Amino acid sequence: MKRLILIERIPGPFASLYEKATRLAVETYYSQVAREVVSFLRAGRILDLGTGPGVLPIEIAKRAPSLSVDGIDLSPRLIGMARKNASRACLGGRVRFEIGDAAHIHAGEKAYDMVISTGMLHMLKDPTNILRESHRVLKPGREAWIYDPARISSQLNMKKWRDSLTVQERVALLLFKLYARIHPSRGYEKEELVSIIRESPFKTYWIREDKGEIKLRLKK
Numbered sequence: 001m002k003r004l005i006l007i008e009r010i011p012g013p014f015a016s017l018y019e020k021a022t023r024l025a026v027e028t029y030y031s032q033v034a035r036e037v038v039s040f041l042r043a044g045r046i047l048d049l050g051t052g053p054g055v056l057p058i059e060i061a062k063r064a065p066s067l068s069v070d071g072i073d074l075s076p077r078l079i080g081m082a083r084k085n086a087s088r089a090c091l092g093g094r095v096r097f098e099i100g101d102a103a104h105i106h107a108g109e110k111a112y113d114m115v116i117s118t119g120m121l122h123m124l125k126d127p128t129n130i131l132r133e134s135h136r137v138l139k140p141g142r143e144a145w146i147y148d149p150a151r152i153s154s155q156l157n158m159k160k161w162r163d164s165l166t167v168q169e170r171v172a173l174l175l176f177k178l179y180a181r182i183h184p185s186r187g188y189e190k191e192e193l194v195s196i197i198r199e200s201p202f203k204t205y206w207i208r209e210d211k212g213e214i215k216l217r218l219k220k
Helices: 012-024 026-040 055-063 076-089 127-137 158-163 167-182 190-198
Strands: 044-049 067-073 095-099 112-118 138-148 204-210 213-219
Touching: 012 026, 012 076, 012 158, 012 167, 026 055, 026 112, 026 138, 044 055, 044 127, 055 067, 055 076, 055 095, 067 076, 076 095, 112 127, 127 138, 127 190, 127 213, 190 204, 190 213
Parallel strands: 044 067, 044 112, 067 095, 112 138
Antiparallel strands: 138 213, 204 213
């Protein structure tokens, strides 16, 4: 199932808007997801698709010394932010960030114990291709967890976020709102997700809906 008019990476002018939003959502959203991940997997190697400024991998690594997390994103600017955030967190190299395409992951087969993604699936032109790649890099019996659309905005203090924006960022926000009006995006319905999954190599899966967010658990 393909969507033709989508931007699959966050454009450079919008990157700082997104980074500031994720920073404000650490305690209200990303910490919660990190705790859920760590309760399921305490050791091994995780891949975060569409990592943005790297908040989730850093929160995971803080909670589990035996976990290492790689994050990839198409945005060079966001990857630069993620690397700076990781350096400040002093995690001893257990978190790594690279510019990368989730449709063409630069990793061998069976390289990861878990694949995660938050808020990316509905922005993809061909989501089934990302599921195929996730299946390829997962070890047998391991899982991919996909949260989409992520509940970040509903957990965000919007006034605090807007007050933090510079003049240039406010202009970028107006441009983003204009783009969103012309090309609105929406999350997938449950029936659409089932159709997408059935086109992928995953045969075992669970779908959970929670306050507007859908979580997919896909087992290899």
